[in-house]
Amino acid sequence: MADHLLEVRNLSVEFHTAQGVVKAVEDVSWHLDRGETLAILGESGSGKSVSASAVMNLIDMPPGRIRQGKILLDGKDLLKMTDEERRRINGKRIAMVFQDPLAHLNPVYTVGWQIAEIMRVHGTPQADAHARALALLKRVGLPEPEAALNKYPHQFSGGQRQRLMIAMAVAMKPDILIADEPTTALDVTVQAEVLSLMQELQKETGMGILLITHDLGVVAEIADRVVVMNGGRVVETGQAAEVYTNPQHPYTKKLIGAAPGKGEMPVEGDRDGEPLLKVQSLQKSYGAFHALKGVTFTIMPGETVAVVGESGSGKSTLARALLRLEEPNGGKAIYRGRDLVTMAPKDLFKMRRDIQMVFQDPTQSLNPRMTVYQIIAEAWAIHPDILPKSQWRGRVSELLTKVGLHPEMAARYPHQFSGGQRQRIAIARALAMEPSLIICDEAVSALDVSIQAQVIQLLDGLRKEFDLSYLFIAHDLPVVRDFADRVIVMKAGRIVEEGPVRQVFDHPREEYTRALLAASLDPDPNVQAARRDARRNMETAVA
């Protein structure tokens, strides 16, 4: 049997912690060949990144320990090599691109220096390294490459930083590129660009790409084969399209079933009467920067309105301006006949009870020093007219049950919960105020797909039960498609398109909306292949 380019054989990695031994991965095997893209698909905690860390010698030992297994590069076991031998392989034969390029680039050195460094440490003379760094920046399509060399990471946008990381990784023309969630933090259109850049570079050099992701869409877009991981074990492996259309393992089925964007879109019902919230040319500026340039829309009682847009479109500013967490500079927001923008602080205090917010990151938005009971009951301490103190305990139990948690969990602290559970706590906290309108700012973006589906389901159920309205802010179009009644598309502080979900998704009027929809990734590899072709045709047509 010919050797694979890279093969991981029966790898088991464990971590020795104060709570005992944690098995990160158990008996994991996969292989990667030249010119091929292998995706490791899994949710958080599945151990999908661990084997890649083992390949790169990035596991701290202790507390980590490789209990068994081999990592064969061209048939030679990396685990039997010295640290120095492995250092020579890192960056030269196997290079890596990470999720958060801002954190993974050194903030105090210029990007030119950092790109040249990977060549210098592998023996390229300084002058050559510098020239090649410039060529690389040109290759990855960074604007003004000469000037970029002398800039620092914080002076670039997220997408540009990921291009920098890729330029750095391919500098030594590695045989293998490992990309750990390379597009997770990026906007959909930028994600599409970065993925196609990786594919182009793969065509040029014939390198094998190992892609670690939680996103079925990314797998569909770029992977030839896929390894599905759950609980530290490989549960399924095969051709990407084959695994999607004919999943064997129950977990894979569950994962594919949870992927958003396939359900029936809601039919626009007639909603007569007074709107719950009527926003008229709302404005917000930060100095000379206009984050909101006059935004107008309405929300009817019981309606879910989604706001989609890329980073910098002003969608989060909209949420904060409505709640007056930031003071708007102009416009009106008529809520039940009264203007939120000009409301006196005393009335605003009462109004805040009625409009609640669920934030993106429950780890940061829940006070780590308060128990779940304290977090939820605090609402009634601030607004004592909602509930007499004698009933607090009972109501907390009730709310926890409503959001799918156990009433006994009230005594625990936020860190004792998973991300999905924490978001449920945040929702229970919002419900405690008995609001009419809940603003969800990327409330499910940080969650795993299967958890995301559950939380969406929960929100939908609560809407019916309590007759809630939602202003649902998201960058993820498929999620919106399943959940919202109407969609508002924002770009650079303005609403570019607005309409019922069906209309916006099936017949987008604006070029920008079409671009957003085209860039969003479908979990079905076949659909994605068709879209890729369509996109290429569009590009050639433009060219």
Next chain:
Amino acid sequence: MRQFLGKRAFASAISLVGLVILVFFLSRLTGDPTDLYLPVDASLEAREQFRELHGFNDPLLVQFGRYVWDLLHLDFGESIREARPAIDVVLQGFGWTLSLAVVTMSIVTVAAVVIGSLAAFRVGGIFDRLATFFSLIGASAPDFWIAIVAIVIFAVNLHWLPTSGTGTVWHWILPVAVLFIRPFGLILQVVRGSMITALSSAYVKTAKAKGVRARPIIFVHALRNGLLPVITVIGDQAAAILNGAVVVETIFGFPGIGKLMIDSILQRDFAVVLAAIMISALAIFIMNLLIDMAYAVLDPRIRY
């Protein structure tokens, strides 16, 4: 940048005015210096003449007004004790203290940064444990005790080093060594902590994935990031020495500004006390500016 400097200078000037007012009136509370300078059997006329000469007979506010007026002409007054301009006396002492601070803090910084970084690289290793143990002892031991014990051992018993005074390089060793211990322990702990954070950061992971060797990972990638919080502590510690390493200077008879201030307070040599405090304040102001500059040099994200 210029605007930043201007704002800083303005804010410091306000504090300086407050300081002058406070110290002027506080020092006057200690009483009349006449008795300290004239012999016990000096006549009433002589006492009166002394008071008249130094202006102690005028109302306090008049004395203050005169002092401020002179100050605006950069006249810090006369030292009663040495009968020469107070500022000369102070600058002489300050020169000694500045040398002491620069020498000590240079050695401290190099030693603490190197040892702290290496300790952070292998947390819990034998090197880390030794460094932590000795730095904790150093940071907690009282310097007057160390100074006296050092004199007893190295000067009195072994006769290796002089007990006090200045003159040769040998005179510097004990004061520098004693002053070294506490800031070294403190800064080492800060370096270690800050380097542990820096070494576990994402960009260090990237450097490892690039194949960078261990030494540049510590001293190039991590150190420049890890130094930022350290600089503040270095500045604080240097300021503490500049403000008068009173105990150490007194014990070793080192003619620095700390010893000068103590002597001047005891002798009610008001002009010298005030001048010394203002020079110290100025030094601290410059030091803080230098720290801010160092921040901007080390971290491109910081711009004033």
